[in-house]
Amino acid sequence: MGVAHMMQLQRLCDSIAIFLEDDLDPRSFFQTKKIANRYNCEQLEEKCNQFALQRFIEIAQSDEFMDLDEKFISFLMESNETKAKEEGKCKMLLAWTKHDIDERKECFLSLVMKFQLTKMTLSYRRFLVENEPLLFESMQSIQSLTLSILDSHGDISSKDFNLTKNKQLVVFDQTSQRMHSIDVIDKTWTPMQTIDQAIIKNLYSAVMMEPYIYVICTNKLFYRLEYAESNAKWEQMANTNLQYACVVALDGFVYGIEYGGRPNIMERYDPSNNRWTRLTNKSLILYGESLVAADGKVFCIAGHSDQQHRATNQVEIYDPVTSTWSMDNRSLNEARYRASATVTEEGIYVMGGCNVNGTSTLTTVEFRSSVTKTWMMLKPMKNARFNFSSCVIDGKVYVIGGNGNSANIEEYDPEIKEWKIIETIQGKNIFPRATVAISI
Template sequence: MGVAHMMQLQRLCDSIAIFLEDDLDPRSFFQTKNIANRYNCKQLEEKCNQFGLQRFKEIVQSDEFMELDEKFISFLMESKETKAKEEVKCKMLLAWTKHDIDERKECFLSLLMKFQLTKMTLSYRRFLVENEPLLYRSFESLRLLTISILDSTGNSSSKDINWGENKQLVVFDKTSQRMHSHDVDDKTWTPMQTIDQAIIQNTLYSAVVMETYIYVICMNGSFYRLEYAESNAKWEQMTNTELQYARAVALDGFVYGIEYQNYSNIMERYDPSNNKWSRLTNKSLILAWEALVAADGKVFCIAGRNQGQQGQPTNKVEIYDPVTSTWSMDNKSLNEARDCAFATSTEEGIYVMGGYDLNQRSTLINVEFRSSVTKTWMMLKPMKNARAGAFSSCVIDEKVYVIGGNGNPANIEAYDPETKEWKIIETIPGKNIFPRATVAISI
């Protein structure tokens, strides 16, 4: 390229540029970009720019990323097309700045202002204020972060992020007898490991994610786990639970389960360190079809149907505290009694969706939210579809995803707390899923 450029052989320069475009990958990216800049190859430079935006997470893993100039770093940080969350971009900006802090600390603030700070999680913004000298020693940086936090709602604990983390929604498909992961940003489906035949035969009923494992419980209480990040991993059968039709949640390294379709006041806890289930203190209320969720370091049993001939739904909320091993009733009840609902939680609070109103004999579209700050329940905008019983929900990047329920097994609906709107985001063609077992994993 140097010789062709010096001899003004433009057609040869163009041919070399086309070759370099075709050969562009994360390893060749940095040299190709240098060539494009040095010899003023505008089209090749644009190709490199687009490659950097689309393959950001791959190029940042190279040591050569630290040698990029301020202009290109600014371009990556500011562009809305960069395929990375704001937290990931910020984490890499900090690493780039610290690589030559004497030369780069002066431009850090101007680069920080390129971010959409309100799109970062509150926990990561708090982490920055508490742990990053580049921010807490700068009045202007603290001002920017403080304003962004005031523009957000709720409270959160301090938590770092993994720049390589990509959360995906996982369903269990009866048709292919495999798990499938869904990237909610790219709207792509990827087949994962097969489902063990014993799990299919015993009917998968509930699933949770804990650390690097997916745990599943079948109708009869048989219990299995899979290390999902290992492509060749096999399902392991763990100690079975005595719970039938169990609904489960994960909290602080344990799995908690209750009986869902049976009237019961029993809760069990699974400890992976010794592969044992243990019976906990009984709940006060004997209910069926309760929603179960972990939030604020506690386990919440929400609504459900009372035992007896009337079998009326309730709006009561019972809370288990693992520290004291005690149950208590929430001071505030749901606005509407329901059973067969589903609950999930974010950093901001608990969402309870759908369910069944026995009095009206109708499936609900109603959604309620319990703020972790005010501890009170409020009605949100309803879902697009009524759902009850055989459906589930999970959270990805603070958005709530709901799948299945009441004749909508192939329908995924999402709630955005920022816009306070629900929308149908995806369908699942050709799949017959276990609707109570949808989970979110980090890849």
């Protein structure tokens, strides 16, 4: 772009800008924005602006967010199109300000009063007033009044806001033929949108990638639903070549690998052009693998080999940057297949499944630390299960469905290192591999 701009090759500049637009994702956003600003690519700038509004939470959690300039931060905070709750915007504004408090304090004080404070929870507003010294400089004179107004609404405790909070589990129920969400805190169930008949008959797995839930069916059809819109309809997207697909979301793409067909192929779905792309084959030909995204890579964990007639404990890692597979030099402690895997900020969890010879169902759990890169055994689940779903909410791991005791929802708390049954599903027949966690 620099050379093309210097030589005034406008058509080449435009072509490069179009390529950068198509390649835009949370990882490339910051560099693309710098290029657009440096070379005055107005259309590319606008594309970056809209991307940041739609994907604010992902952008805000990057370290590079702290280096954004005051003008762009103001744009994000003031826009009514920013896809984030007021608490989320305020928390990230505070973090950005504290990164260089002397230079950014005035900007913070001018922006904070532009938030729609009534849309914040009372507990978070009280937390701010009680705990954020930055607010005192503009609100100290009304602190007592603010607290009295908040307290008049009842016994409101002070509570911080977490970007990962307000999440719920979503299941696909064959009995009612609709989705239901469950709040894991108060155990309340809420009916959601109905499920199309074409999906009910063939649903296999699901993945959440804001603002959509995507589902893959056994007839290779692929659908999505904008779940936050109560009147949203299922959209049929481009078909995949995968029939029994295990799927995971990473950096704005959906990655899928054949779970039941025993090949070694993986495909990637790009929502920007509604297209599936065949990726490099992995080394091991397995079925019943577990798929997770962590550290910017896709981990394909364990699985069953027809050639060896047994499960494996090996782990293959796909790097989207180099389009290559590599074997993890540290394997699981226990071979397994048809297990479930999920990831937290601390590392990867693999739970349950069938043992090496398929003669029994497992309760065992393993954890791979993102720091040490080693696998360690944790306390086992309460129920043995395979072919089930697992999700993370507020750092806790939830398992649901599958063969075994599919009615029990279990929770693992990493702080106390204990499993407990938090709910027993009644009157629902849920798809075992399709539970996802969404933000409400």
